[in-house]
Amino acid sequence: MTERLARRIGKLLSDSSSEEISVECCDLLRDDLSGMTIDDETIVVIGMPVYVGKIPLPAIEAIEQISGNGAMTVAAVSYGGRSYGNALFELKTIAEDLGFKLVGAGAFLISYMAIRGSSNSMNPSLDLDSMGDFSRAVSDKIKRLSGTEIEEFRMKPAPVEVNGRMPVHKISRLSPRAAEIAQKVFERISLVRRSSEWFL
Numbered sequence: 001m002t003e004r005l006a007r008r009i010g011k012l013l014s015d016s017s018s019e020e021i022s023v024e025c026c027d028l029l030r031d032d033l034s035g036m037t038i039d040d041e042t043i044v045v046i047g048m049p050v051y052v053g054k055i056p057l058p059a060i061e062a063i064e065q066i067s068g069n070g071a072m073t074v075a076a077v078s079y080g081g082r083s084y085g086n087a088l089f090e091l092k093t094i095a096e097d098l099g100f101k102l103v104g105a106g107a108f109l110i111s112y113m114a115i116r117g118s119s120n121s122m123n124p125s126l127d128l129d130s131m132g133d134f135s136r137a138v139s140d141k142i143k144r145l146s147g148t149e150i151e152e153f154r155m156k157p158a159p160v161e162v163n164g165r166m167p168v169h170k171i172s173r174l175s176p177r178a179a180e181i182a183q184k185v186f187e188r189i190s191l192v193r194r195s196s197e198w199f200l
């Protein structure tokens, strides 16, 4: 579902541009990222799933192979309607440390509940309305930044405010039993969010 989320945001952003933009997708865990060039002409959409309120360690290790080179970047996490915990903050912080210039961040709900009357009711569905609103807002922001005459604002947009803290434990280094316990504790202590949220 995260792949669909990232692809969709990428397509919405390219559709909203008046210029011809080529869209390339890559899988952080499967593709060879060594030949990838990212520069200040690139707009990057990074999608990651939320596992136990965090982003998975293999995804972090993969993205750490890439340098952001100042490219305008959108961070998006998909989550299953319990809580996205610190995952969005974590992704934003890691991306910024790698030199990506964040212009928007969003946590998008994946609904596994049956959609009444739909023949696809057993399929998970993406929150398309929020994704559409978010992509339009990001696109407007990118146009404003690109058109701005003051170099400082173009190079260093106001920080995207996402609340959270960096997790202490990396969940994929825990045993399955410990992960299960961590998930239960996490669910008990976290504030449930049942809608998508995004920040510019």
Ligand SMILES: Cc1cc2nc3c(=O)[nH]c(=O)nc-3n(C[C@H](O)[C@H](O)[C@H](O)COP(=O)(O)O)c2cc1C
Binding pocket: 001, 002, 003, 049, 050, 051, 052, 053, 054, 078, 079, 080, 081, 082, 083, 084, 085, 110, 186
């Ligand atoms: C091991 C595991 C842990 C998960 N933890 C959370 C969680 O903490 N909060 C939440 O809302 N959803 C959680 N989910 C649901 C996923 O975030 C959601 O299904 C997401 O869309 C998965 O992306 P993917 O289909 O690309 O793997 C979890 C799913 C799995 C498999």
